[in-house]
Amino acid sequence: MALGKDYAAQDCSLARALEVVGERWTLLIVRDAMYGVRRFSDFLVHLDIPRAVLSARLQSLVEAGVLAKDGHDYVLTGMGRDLWPVVHGLARWSEEHMSAEPCRLFVHIGCGARVRPDGTCPSCGEVVPMEDLEIHAGPGVRHRDDPVSRVLRSPHRLLEPIRT
Amino acid sequence: MALGKDYAAQDCSLARALEVVGERWTLLIVRDAMYGVRRFSDFLVHLDIPRAVLSARLQSLVEAGVLAKDGHDYVLTGMGRDLWPVVHGLARWSEEHMSAEPCRLFVHIGCGARVRPDGTCPSCGEVVPMEDLEIHAGPGVRHRDDPVSRVLRSPHRLLEPIRT
DNA sequence: CGGCTTGGTTCGTTCAATGAACCCCTGCTG
DNA sequence: CAGCAGGGGTTCATTGAACGAACCAAGCCG
Numbered sequence: 001m002a003l004g005k006d007y008a009a010q011d012c013s014l015a016r017a018l019e020v021v022g023e024r025w026t027l028l029i030v031r032d033a034m035y036g037v038r039r040f041s042d043f044l045v046h047l048d049i050p051r052a053v054l055s056a057r058l059q060s061l062v063e064a065g066v067l068a069k070d071g072h073d074y075v076l077t078g079m080g081r082d083l084w085p086v087v088h089g090l091a092r093w094s095e096e097h098m099s100a101e102p103c104r105l106f107v108h109i110g111c112g113a114r115v116r117p118d119g120t121c122p123s124c125g126e127v128v129p130m131e132d133l134e135i136h137a138g139p140g141v142r143h144r145d146d147p148v149s150r151v152l153r154s155p156h157r158l159l160e161p162i163r164t
Numbered sequence: 165m166a167l168g169k170d171y172a173a174q175d176c177s178l179a180r181a182l183e184v185v186g187e188r189w190t191l192l193i194v195r196d197a198m199y200g201v202r203r204f205s206d207f208l209v210h211l212d213i214p215r216a217v218l219s220a221r222l223q224s225l226v227e228a229g230v231l232a233k234d235g236h237d238y239v240l241t242g243m244g245r246d247l248w249p250v251v252h253g254l255a256r257w258s259e260e261h262m263s264a265e266p267c268r269l270f271v272h273i274g275c276g277a278r279v280r281p282d283g284t285c286p287s288c289g290e291v292v293p294m295e296d297l298e299i300h301a302g303p304g305v306r307h308r309d310d311p312v313s314r315v316l317r318s319p320h321r322l323l324e325p326i327r328t
Numbered sequence: 329c330g331g332c333t334t335g336g337t338t339c340g341t342t343c344a345a346t347g348a349a350c351c352c353c354t355g356c357t358g
Numbered sequence: 359c360a361g362c363a364g365g366g367g368t369t370c371a372t373t374g375a376a377c378g379a380a381c382c383a384a385g386c387c388g
Contacts, residue, residue, distance in 0.1 A: 011267055011306040011313065014195050014251060017258035024186065024345085031178050040366055050346050055367060065261070072366075079261045085282065086253045087178060093250065094181035097229070097243045103175055118249065118282070118291070127282070142175040149175065188376085204335055214377050219336060236335070 020064045021083065025049055026057050030066065030080060031087050035135060035152055036162040038073040046148035076159065084130045084158075085119055092117035101140025106133045109157070130158045184228045185247065189213055190221050194230065194244060195251050199299060199316055200326040202237040210312035240323065248294045248322075249283055256281035265304025270297045273321070294322045 021027050028047055037043055043054055058074055061067040066080040088106065095102050096117070105114050109132050111123035121128050137153045147164040156162070185191050192211055201207055207218055222238055225231040230244040252270065259266050260281070269278050273296050275287035285292050301317045311328040320326070 011308055012192070012195070013255040013258045013264055013266060013268075013304075015192060016262055016264055017254040018191060020258070020262075021254075022186075022188065022191070024182075027182060027186070028176070028179060031176070041364090044366095050348095051367070052347085052369085053345065082257055082261065086250055086257065089250045089253060090181040090185075091177035093246055094177045094184070097246065098180055098184075100177055100180060102177060104177075140177075144175055205333090208335095214379095215336070216338085216378085217376065 020061075020066065023057070025053060026061065027083075027087065027090075029054070029057055029061065030076070030083055033067060033074065033076045033080065034084060034087065034130065034158055036156065036158070036160050037148060038075060038161050040072070040074075042148050042162070042164060043074075045146045046152075073161075081130060081159070088115075088119060089117060102138035103141040104152075105136045105138045106158070107136055108132060109134050133158045184225075184230065187221070189217060190225065191247075191251065191254075193218070193221055193225065194240070194247055197231060197238065197240045197244065198248060198251065198294065198322055200320065200322070200324050201312060202239060202325050204236070204238075206312050206326070206328060207238075209310045210316075237325075245294060245323070252279075252283060253281060266302035267305040268316075269300045269302045270322070271300055272296060273298050297322045 021030060025047065029043060032043055032046060037046060040054065040058070043049070043058070044051060047054070058067065061080075062069050062074070064079075065077055066083070067074045068077050069075075091102075091104075094100060107114055108121040108123065108128045111121050113121055113123040115121055115128050115133065119127050134155050134157055135152070136155045141153065143149075148162065151162045151164055185194065189211065193207060196207055196210060201210060204218065204222070207213070207222070208215060211218070222231065225244075226233050226238070228243075229241055230247070231238045232241050233239075255266075255268075258264060271278055272285040272287065272292045275285050277285055277287040279285055279292050279297065283291050298319050298321055299316070300319045305317065307313075312326065315326045315328055
């Protein structure tokens with residue numbers, strides 16, 4: 001994000017986090033990676049972002065250690081996966097406070113219950129690791145017509161690579 | 165944040181959340197409000213942000229319902245307070261993954277224990293509401309020398325208005 | 329009434345985002 | 359093997375946002 005040129009605001013862990021994931025598009029890229037997107041062209045078509053910006057963001061995420069480059073795939077690292085509570089929390093926050101229908105539901109595989117905003121399962125009570133979550137289209141989903149959006153509308157596990 | 169002019173990326177609650185709190189500075193303003201900052205001039209001196217930008221951000225946060233204007237004070241609404249898990253989660257995420265000493269510790273009043281990254285108290289096990297948290301200076305704190313930073317270094321409850 | 333503080337707005341400059349065009353490598357395909 | 363298509367980018371001119379210094383206005387304070 002480059003908070004000014006200097007790092008005056010860095011008297012705070014939050015500011016350091018925002019240096020990495022606080023820029024425009026960055027958290028949406030991370031979210032797509034959680035949904036299983038891995039290829040440059042898939043991010044491109046799904047996010048509708050300028051190529052130059054996508055390239056820059058992917059590079060800085062790799063540098064920061066949030067993504068790792070494996071051939072032509074960008075894969076979430078442990079550090080990146082640990083952003084799940086934040087991404088999920090923000091999404092649920094907007095649903096609760098901006099009277100929006102959820103577009104995606106996250107369901108605990110096995111229990112079959114939608115996880116709560118804090119990431120716990122209302123059925124088993126445990127915090128569900130993202131590997132055990134399945135993504136479903138919610139009532140508020142918009143029908144974008146690119147191949148990636150179409151694939152993301154069918155249920156699949158988080159982190160599982162999509163194939164377009 | 166204005167994700168493009170259109171809202172193509174809005175097939176997602178996360179994108180809507182970022183429209184409100186995703187712009188540069190915005191989450192830092194919210195964090196300061198959680199620490200008890202309420203006055204324009206206090207945000208200004210603590211964040212070291214251009215006046216015009218601060219003015220614009222405060223206005224858009226009020227419009228969005230995250231802050232409410234009470235005379236010359238900007239106060240967090242319920243919607244704003246509900247961002248606490250996200251703000252705390254992001255801060256802890258950066259501490260864990262960017263080998264940074266915490267600058268601020270959040271301690272459950274009564275239990276006296278530092279809360280875990282997920283917001284639960286290791287002593288009583290409950291999720292601690294932010295009203296019951298006390299902010300302490302951590303080992304990584306930088307000694308900025310504005311009046312607001314000085315006040316924030318002494319322990320006090322979250323949300324409790326600071327007086328400079 | 330004059331000056332000081334608080335809470336902003338205005339405006340010229342600088343810097344980053346945008347989007348279209350271009351480039352390079354790989355794998356077909358006629 | 360020449361040509362061509364597609365994936366994965368980079369380059370570059372244009373636009374819009376951030377910056378920061380200067381200015382404005384309302385409210386106290388002596």
